Amino acid sequence: MKISKRLDSIPMSGIRKMFDLAGPDSVHxxxxxxxxxxxxxxxxxxxxxxxxHKNKYGPTAGIPELREAVAARSSAYGEVGGGNVMITPSGSTALFEIAQSFIEPGDEVLVPSPGFVVYGPHTALAGGVSKEYRLTEGDFQPDIGDILELLTAKTRMIVVNSPSNPTGGLIGRETKRALLEIAEDRDLHIVSDEVYEPFVYEGEHVSFLDRLDRATVVGGFSKMMAVTGWRLGYICAAAENIEALTKMQYHVCANPHMPSQYGVLEAMSVIEPYLERSRAIYKARRDLITERINGIDGLHMSPPRGAFYAFPSYDMDVTSAEIATEAARSGLICTPGSAFGRYGEGHLRFSYAAGEDKINAGMDILSEVIGRFRK
Ligand SMILES: Cc1ncc(COP(=O)(O)O)c(C=O)c1O
Structure with a gap:
């Protein structure tokens, strides 16, 4: 069957490409x-x-107890009730459903660059056009000047992500204020991807949950509870938008996975001490990888303040894909910055969701690979 033009126009994710080059003993x-x-x-x-026997179809918007539990946890940032929450079959599906529900053909959506890989493709699959806005070098804030230049009469949505994949950057209060001002002036909607909210090591998480009149917030359990295979996430939005999204979700999947919703619900009452332990582990890894990367001639980074990614820049005249390919051939899987958009070039991304022994083994390989490029 002929693939639709919409799907055909979208490349495969650059994150997974490197896997094909990897040997069985590679450091991931x-x-x-x-x-x-x-x-x-x-x-x-x-x-x-x-x-x-909770293995049957369930409520489309998710089980009410879990919607309430998500609302209660989200209330740390804003006024959120169960009617503002829909449980989704993953954060990715949440983003897909938002795009399908609110983008008209031809609408323009501003997406962060470097940024998570699905925002552009989801926009295209909904018939919209994505435009990449730059994150500032160093502290990785959405560049408000760049956003202002990209705005047109067709702009409908701005996607933000904090803590950020791939940069580990956090959006500050001033940036949030400026983004909301633009959204108000131009009658735009903000989609705020906050799936890494639990993982902030310095500073504060600045959420859009207090502005559900202008923003729709995506959260997830994959990273929060280390259950990436369970495929469960959520959306917080104005009640009328949750209604629209529920209609969309019915047609996507009828309802999210039932047993895993009950599992996540049980864990919600003990989640804060669990997250405190997780944060301590990731912070130690972050400190290790930052030190190791800055110890390699030609690589530079500041300690990322959130999520679990290191995103160093390098000062060599090669593409990030060339370095990542050479690293993969040498037994280290990382992701070229270019996989995250045009402003990702000149960087490499390393996940430190892996243990310290892997980080050390990976950095030993990286040091050799970078050394070869610098000869
Ligand atoms: C920024 C960001 N948003 C959303 C997701 C989606 O996560 P999931 O679909 O596992 O909930 C990811 C996964 O890597 C991510 O990095």
Whole structure:
């Protein structure tokens, strides 16, 4: 069958490409996949739910208890009730459903660059046009001047992501204020991807949850509870937007996975101490990888303040794809900055969701690979 032009126009994700080059013993710092164990309560809760015959179709917007639990946790940032929450089959699906529900053909959507790989393709699949706005070098804030230049009469949405994949940067209060001012002036909507909200090591998480009149916020359990395979996330939005999204979700999947919703629900009551432990582990890894990377001639980075990615820049006249390919051939999987958009070039991304022994082994390989390029 002929592939639709919409799908055909979209390249395969650059994150996964490197995997094809990898040998079986490669060190994987390519994927944002936590190696930590999920909270035991989550596993027990899912197990018990399956045993208790909760294996059938369920409510389209998710089980009410979990919607309420997400609302209660989100209330740290704004006024959020169960009616403002829809549980989704992953953060990725949440973003897809938002694009399908609110983008008209021809609408322009501003997406961060470097930025997570799905925002542009989701826009295109909804018939829209994505335009990349620059993040500032160093502290990786959305460049407000660049955003202002990109605005046209067709702009409908601005996507933001904090803490950021791939940069580890956090949006500051001043940037949030400026973004909301633009959104108000131009009657735009902000889609705020906050799936890394639990992982902030310095400073504060600045959320858009207090502005659901102008923003739709995406969250996820994949990273929060180290359950990437369970495929569960959520959307917080104005009640009328949740209604529209629920209609969309019905046609996408009828409802999110039932047993894993009960599992995640059980873990919500113990999540803060679990997250405190996770943060301490990631922070130690972050400090290690920052020190190791800055110890390699030609690579530079500041300690990322959130998420679990290191995104150093380099000062050599080669593409990030060339370096990542050479690294993969040498046994280290990382991601070229160019996979995250045009402003990602000149960087490499390393996930430190992997353990310290892997980080050390990966950095030993990286040091050799960079040394070869600098000869
Ligand atoms: C910024 C960002 N948003 C959303 C997601 C989607 O996560 P999931 O679909 O596992 O919930 C990811 C996954 O890597 C991500 O990095």
């Amino acid at each position: 710092l390519g994927l944002g996949e936590p190696d930590l164990d999920p909270p035991p309560e989550a596993i027990e809760g899912m197990h018990q739910a399956a045993l208790a």
